[in-house]
Amino acid sequence: MTPITRPCIGQEEADAAAKAVLSGWLSQGERVQEFERAVASYVGAKHAIATTNCTTALHLALLAAGVGPGDEVICPSFSFIATANAIVHAGATPVFVDIEPDTYNMDATLIEAAVTPRTKAIVPVDQIGLAADIVAVREIARRHNLKVVEDAAPSLGATVGEGRVGALSDFTCFSFHPRKSITTGEGGMITTNDDGAAACLRRLRSHAASTSDLSRHQSGTVEIEEYRELGYNYRMTDIQAAIGLVQLTKLDAIVEERRRLAHRYSALFARDPRLEVPCEPAGRGHTFQSYCVRLRTPRPRHEIMAGLAAQGISSRRGVMAIHREPFYRERFPSLSLPHTEAATEKTLLLPVYVGLTEAEQDHIVSALRTAIA
Ligand SMILES: Cc1ncc(COP(=O)(O)O)c(C=O)c1O
Known part of the structure; x- marks a missing residue:
């Protein structure tokens, strides 16, 4: 895996x-x-x-x-x-x-x-x-x-x-x-x-x-x-x-490699209308803890994550909406944050780490396309 x-x-x-x-x-x-x-x-x-x-x-x-x-x-x-x-x-x-x-x-x-x-x-x-x-x-x-x-x-x-x-x-x-x-x-x-x-x-x-x-x-x-x-x-x-x-002592090299891999994902996904790649505003350098894609497809995210898992790839939901977790939902029952709610339902994190090979990355990219299709 x-x-x-x-x-x-x-x-x-x-x-x-x-x-x-x-x-x-x-x-x-x-x-x-x-x-x-x-x-x-x-x-x-x-x-x-x-x-x-x-x-x-x-x-x-x-x-x-x-x-x-x-x-x-x-x-x-x-x-x-x-x-x-x-x-x-x-x-x-x-x-x-x-x-x-x-x-x-x-x-x-x-x-x-x-x-x-x-x-x-x-x-x-x-x-x-x-x-x-x-x-x-x-x-x-x-x-x-x-x-x-x-x-x-x-x-x-x-x-x-x-x-x-x-x-x-x-x-x-x-x-x-x-x-x-x-x-x-x-x-x-x-x-x-x-x-x-x-x-x-x-x-x-x-x-x-x-x-x-x-x-x-x-x-x-x-x-x-x-x-x-x-x-x-x-x-x-x-x-x-x-x-x-x-x-x-390894931090700069780690961040540089994560950035290289993230930019490579973005290039590989560039022309796929079903995926929105992460943005990096001018002047702000990202560390890419993970690679976050937004799914522009009606298919539920958990099915896509299951499809990735079936092909040997771990993924995670993008990020949670804290106000929707039970402890906070009880305290803020009527709070509505449209962009947060849309992002938490449609984003997905893909692996990025030092040691991930380009061949493994190519496999992740094609596995995601298969899982979406
Ligand atoms: C945005 C954010 N804040 C806080 C934390 C908590 O960090 P720690 O696990 O070191 O307590 C995390 C950990 O994932 C995080 O992503």
Whole structure:
């Protein structure tokens, strides 16, 4: 079976993880610090704070942005469930806004109508690896004094103009799940240029202890830590960070290869009126977590996915409409987001990963045509 993705990982990462294990320091320590510095430097941000995954990164970033009970946070519904869950974890209410039908990202022209006196933040999502219209989102946030917490789970390595995702919003949250650009098994990272917020995030992710384990270990004196706020255990381990440090050296090559394969799919599908290929607006570099096609055919998507599976190919539904999942449907029963609902019913993700051969890709293309016919 051709998988939907395969991480680009090997002996070097295994050796780095083994070295971390054998060092005797397994929890958050110097390797996490080194990984944080490397990610901050890669994206061009002042600080990076590692966490257990992107969901916890989003939760902490929202808390650092001042979001709490009674607040509203604007976000798209066309996303993974974690985008909205993190807002609910922070005690706030998600306010779902529709997407642009071509980029599948939140339509910035609809945001202002969703702002109320209770709005505290906007969470744009860089869906499937394409940066949202961050420039427009930031301008709206500035006008209404809101924070921007970018859900960049799949977009480490994505670009906007000359800049990289990670340096553009008040907070940017990445995922290191194996389907993302690079992986640490599970893992997350928040980048920010705000010194005070970075210190708050470092505290909150480790039980809100006033000093870290590492600094107590290195101090050479007796340091008794204090707990002045409600904290969390959202720490990454040094084993994961060791893997992440090796993965980061491969990131540009991984993204380049995914982009080559995605553009090759688009060329192969170019003249097929039954398929709409993904768009990449000028100045925005996509990481192509997967290759998302919109089906322009009356045939139900699940039949097409079953047809692909019968030919040995894994696919996934494009992205969910969060407001239609039971937990949120109960809370927003009459919400209608036409572009989100159309996209979630008609989009399909195809495999893209380093190591997918052109012969395998040709087979996927012909299998999709067979499944549609
Ligand atoms: C847009 C988006 N946000 C958040 C997440 C959650 O990431 P994690 O699994 O690292 O918590 C994902 C994961 O798929 C995602 O795609």
